[in-house]
Amino acid sequence: AQKITQTQPGMFVQEKEAVTLDCTYDTSDQSYGLFWYKQPSSGEMIFLIYQGSYDEQNATEGRYSLNFQKARKSANLVISASQLGDSAMYFCAMREGFGGGSNYKLTFGKGTLLTVNP
Amino acid sequence: DGGITQSPKYLFRKEGQNVTLSCEQNLNHDAMYWYRQDPGQGLRLIYYSQIVNDFQKGDIAEGYSVSREKKESFPLTVTSAQKNPTAFYLCASSQWVDQPQHFGDGTRLSIL
Numbered sequence: 268a269q270k271i272t273q274t275q276p277g278m279f280v281q282e283k284e285a286v287t288l289d290c291t292y293d294t295s296d297q298s299y300g301l302f303w304y305k306q307p308s309s310g311e312m313i314f315l316i317y318q319g320s321y322d323e324q325n326a327t328e329g330r331y332s333l334n335f336q337k338a339r340k341s342a343n344l345v346i347s348a349s350q351l352g353d354s355a356m357y358f359c360a361m362r363e364g365f366g367g368g369s370n371y372k373l374t375f376g377k378g379t380l381l382t383v384n385p
Numbered sequence: 386d387g388g389i390t391q392s393p394k395y396l397f398r399k400e401g402q403n404v405t406l407s408c409e410q411n412l413n414h415d416a417m418y419w420y421r422q423d424p425g426q427g428l429r430l431i432y433y434s435q436i437v438n439d440f441q442k443g444d445i446a447e448g449y450s451v452s453r454e455k456k457e458s459f460p461l462t463v464t465s466a467q468k469n470p471t472a473f474y475l476c477a478s479s480q481w482v483d484q485p486q487h488f489g490d491g492t493r494l495s496i497l
Binding site for chain 2: 371
């Protein structure tokens with residue numbers, strides 16, 4: 268079974284509107300972390316936002332917020348007031364466990380291609 | 386400015402040839418990683434290293450080798466045993482387990 272599932276291969280949004288990118292995860296660990304990255308067409312990976320499994324509040328970073336629903340094992344990224352520069356691939360990733368070597372690893376989903384229309 | 390430098394940006398490999406991708410960081414991070422990205426896919430972990438002189442295989446290590454002789458450097462060798470090496474390779478580093486990984490700009494490897 269996939270550990271990170273992003274069900275939307277592509278999404279379109281009008282400039283200045285909000286958009287939600289879906290991410291569900293699968294883990295039996297109690298301690299884990301969820302990350303969102305943006306990858307423009309140039310290829311670099313840009314960190315956007317992080318949510319720890321024990322964080323009680325949803326993470327926010329500027330126009331980005333993470334809608335964390337632990338019971339549903341979902342960690343959706345919400346981008347408010349979309350801009351043309353937001354057009355890119357977006358990846359959800361998970362770090363499992365705590366303590367020991369393997370928990371430095373991230374498992375990535377296959378990504379969602381967001382297109383912002385003017 | 387602190388960051389991760391990958392070189393070269395583009396690399397071409399001949400059949401039966403080993404090639405080495407460079408990754409250098411000046412962020413003073415302990416952990417470093419190599420990922421492979423195929424078109425339309427997410428990133429898959431090749432190797433990672435938490436400290437100097439130590440590294441572990443990731444999910445797709447076959448046909449690749451690494452070394453970690455210095456904290457700031459983590460070169461990846463794509464050997465002739467890797468039969469399908471054409472991909473985008475990304476190097477990353479992080480300090481602590483809950484800190485985000487910082488990525489380089491990547492190297493695109495193609496077969497001649």
